[in-house]
Amino acid sequence: MSVIVPVHKVQGYIRQCLDSILDSDISNLEVIAVDDHSPDGCGEILDEFAQRDPRVRVRHLDENVGLGHARNIGLDMATGDYVWFFDSDDHATEGAVRAICERLAETRPDVLVFDYARSYWSGKVKRSVINDLFREPPAPDVFTLQERPSVLEMMMTAWNKAIRREFLLDLGLRFSGGYYEDVNVTYPILMAAERLSLLDRVCYIYRQRRHGAITKTTGAKHFDAFAQYDRIFAFMDGMGEKADPFRHLMFDRTIWHLLVIIEREDRVHESDKARFFAEMSETYRRHEPPGHVPPDPEDKPFLADKHRMIKANDHRGFERVRAVEAKAQAARRRHRRVGRLSRRGVRMSKELAKDRYYRMQARLPVEEDLAVFAAYWYRGYACNPAAIYEKVRELAPDVRPVWVVKPGARSSMPDGVEYVVAGSPDYYRTLARAKYFVNNVNFPDFYVKRPEQVHLMTQHGTPLKKMGLDQMEYPVGAGDMDFEALITRSDRWDFLISSNPLSTEAWERGFPCGYEMLEIGYPRNDRLVTAGGDAAERARLRAELGLADDVTAILYAPTHRDYQRRYSPMFDIGRVMERLGEGHVLLLRAHYYYKIKNLAADLGWPRDRVVDVSGHRSVEDLMIASDALLTDYSSVMFDYANLDDRPIVIYANDWETYRLTRGVNFDLTATPPGAVATTEDELVDAFASRAAWGDAAAKDRADFRARFCPWDDGHAAERAVRRMFLGEKVPNPPR
Incomplete structure (x- = not known):
């Protein structure tokens, strides 16, 4: 069987598509991927698959020809007895390829029709509403359309059928251009077939995307349907009385x-x-x-x-x-609503007063020079928003940037940075009146975006783990997340920053909204790129942390575990530091989810050897001051890789548990940014033997940096400011 997959602007979905087809040891299978001049990273992804699986053949087109013509190109390349035309944002169910091949071998039909299910962004999966046509009445293994005309009522798409290739070529049928390009093939093949067969099994998952479906785009292209149906009736005229x-x-x-x-x-x-x-x-x-x-x-x-x-x-x-x-x-609908209780509770008078004040302010004009900055649910001045803030003050001095912070974060704000406290009248007035919004997480649900307001979502890390709608398949990690509310908040975004091609793929899947993707690198990494080799800056930061020149400072930044209730170190920190000796100091940076006070002292670790820096204002300062990074699955590894080739050690003792409970976008243990340890002994050896500084680890870092840091050149914040605040069409860094 030849599976023909035209590909265009689906980099967030194409891996799942191809994995689902190739998830089998079937040798008599070929996948023909036609890169229809896709402007994103699809071409590189297809080449990846072709390099590691000889069953995959890739054709890169010099211009975009559209779905129908791309299918024709794939058909001309195919060598299989049967062809299956597969849309690149959909996927096959587990075992479907084998089940289809077995049914083809059993029945040898001209056309095999199998069932499908629709997959919605909300997580709902629903089998075709007419799936009873596969069973009522029971169908023989092989039949003609005249014997079972109800087959014409099934979904007339190309992707729920396996077609005998020579039969299709002999009919001279080709997919046309424009919309509804498959109906003028799928109806005629059923009429002309002498041998039809059914497979009562959901083999195909038809993704219902929130945005991007061509036939859900309003326009004159829908008039193409008339020509397509004229072709069908012309084919029937050619059949004569048989039709x-x-x-x-x-x-x-x-x-x-x-x-x-x-x-x-x-x-x-x-x-x-x-x-x-x-x-x-x-x-x-x-x-x-x-x-x-x-x-x-x-x-x-x-x-x-x-x-x-x-x-x-x-x-x-x-x-x-x-x-x-x-x-x-x-x-x-009104009848169904009768008797339903309102789900909204009665607000307390204080909250009602805030709501009224906010809505009153929202009726006043937007202040064109006012910009709101926030990070980590108002925890303070940090991350990508902080880097963009500093560049705004340099490049857009007419803009007045104001931060939103929690009451407890006021003392951590740098001198000269204007802020409002969350919950205060100034807070509600600022959210209602500001023109620009920059955040690395979403703003609260009560906020209503006005048409004149512009949002930039920066995110706060490269997504090794599943994010957004991808989390629906991992309930341990998702917890009680309201995905509908998440997407409603994400619909506010006008711009979304991507730090690398992996992030672009993950964001497109996890947040299928109408934003413009800014593939510009991470603003917070600009400083790491430019200051990583600054010896004076590094010496100053080490002195502030009390680090002697001759000690190896290891920054330990583990991530949050969704399957744990509270922070619990993955190894005995005190014992490891004793084994490493006095020449090593551990800078412990616990995840911000955990409220920890002087963990080192509480657990009896040597204070001069384990320094708790969880409350330090800047993780970038800590990275520059350190000599090496120790982490597990935290996105800090992607940032640290931008420093001047400093060692990174991954402690992955619970990788399988983390992968299964949280979900991941790639196998970190197969493509690590340096040395990988899974036991305490291996962890000690990575530092004591200096393996983390060795040639093998250095090669892994170089490969990792090339893959995940291609756009971090020290100018990401500038690109973000020029695009959002100055309205310039700044070119992205080269792919």
């Missing part, structure tokens, strides 16, 4: 589909609907078969009236029928 048993059902399917297009609000422009309706009427007149029986008014009154109006070319009458139908549907 007569299918004409009535094919005609009803055509009108059904055209009704779907005109009645969906996201398809045909309102200004084009009269013209589209006139084309429908002409299609009805031209292709209605003799003796056609319209829908029964008793059974489907609205559909019967619509057919009557289409046949009479009465657009106004059609709209009247739709209006009556809409009223009937609204009445049914």
